[in-house]
Amino acid sequence: MNDLREDRLLELLADRTIFGLSAEEEMELEQLKKPFADWGKDFSLELTAAAIGLSNLDVSEKLPANLRAQIFANADEFFSSFEKPPNVVNFTPRTNALTDSINARSVVETIPNRPFWQWLGWAFAAAACVALAINLWTTRSRSESEVVKNPTAVQTPTPKLSPELERTQLLAASGDTVKIPLADPKNAKEILGEMVWSNSLQKGYVRFNNLPANDIAKETYQLWIVDETQNSKTPISGGVFDIGKTGEVIIPIDPQLTVKKPLMIAVTKEKPGGVVVSAQEKIVALAKI
């Protein structure tokens, strides 16, 4: 009797995996599974179907950028709904990408500072302003009849500002922009540069004078933002950068998570490519906000 029941259970599980079950079959499955203590742990048929579905799957097409940005935003929302990191991140440490990546997410966020579409409005507005200015200039320089008879499509230019100009713009643009000296942590009087940050725009820059060049084969510089809402041991990564020659450099701060209450900007030396959690052994510069 038990064998018959197990056979029928297996049939239903297979049917459900491949085709789905009717309401009656679902009820039958509910009844049949009751005596089995741990049937719910069995994903073997689903895993088998998944493996079959992977056969010859062409994965050359990458995730569209807008969708990727949306997923990051969803992740931000999903993980921020937990006061503490959810159970899903408390895996036994293993050397596999899924575990590592989600663990990494719990330590230092790598989500863009704001969702893609939130920038779209600004991007479109800026593009529209530039297009309007060019259009006005070009149409004003022609006779009215020429303008009406021969309308000319104007290609909207997308000027790329240098970090220096962007920094200047930032200083002029926002009321909450702060400018703080970056000092040597061992000697607060030794000013190495300065940091500019706007929390409302989630943008900022660091400017250094004569920061020593780094050997890119051995190390990189990494920016960090210590946020009041984050554990101080796991500040938000602000991106990595290399210094090839001495002189003045301006580096954009690229926070990987929305900065809420910034307390400090730090620059450390880390292994090439940067790290998700810094041991904070080689702190190069600090700026307290």
Next chain:
Amino acid sequence: MQDCLDNYGGLVWSLARRLSPNADEAEDAVQEIFIDIWKNAARFDETQASETTFVAMIARRRLIDRLRKTNRQPNIDSLEDVLAEPVSGRDNNLQLCVEAKEAAKAMKNLRPEQRQILHLSIVQGFSHQEIADALKMPLGTVKTHARRGLIQVREFLGLNYDFGKEATV
């Protein structure tokens, strides 16, 4: 997170494109799948399957659920076109993970009708009714071939599960 998307974004997107009626549906599905992955990550057991297969399982579960709820068809070629193409015609050795490679191997050892029905249902996303109509086969026979084929592939993959002792009720 970056790594997770780098590693599995293309995989999930490809599955979603295959098993969704259109690109918009695929985009919505992919978002739901990643949330499912985060929710279910703790259930991943490396002794059972690779991460790739686990992620594919979560993805497939969501995609099939969406198809069934909306009663819509995936974005696929017509069943006639699919039937005209030999299942083994697209075989290559560039499988995504060891289970996929083994599953492909196991599929070759199935009876032709089992292989065909599993391909049409699991890979192409056709319903049992559509397969029965196209192959002019009774519905029950379609289901039987599919079940037996799936169970055989599972055995080949060594994923057999012992239901264990019965619970004391």
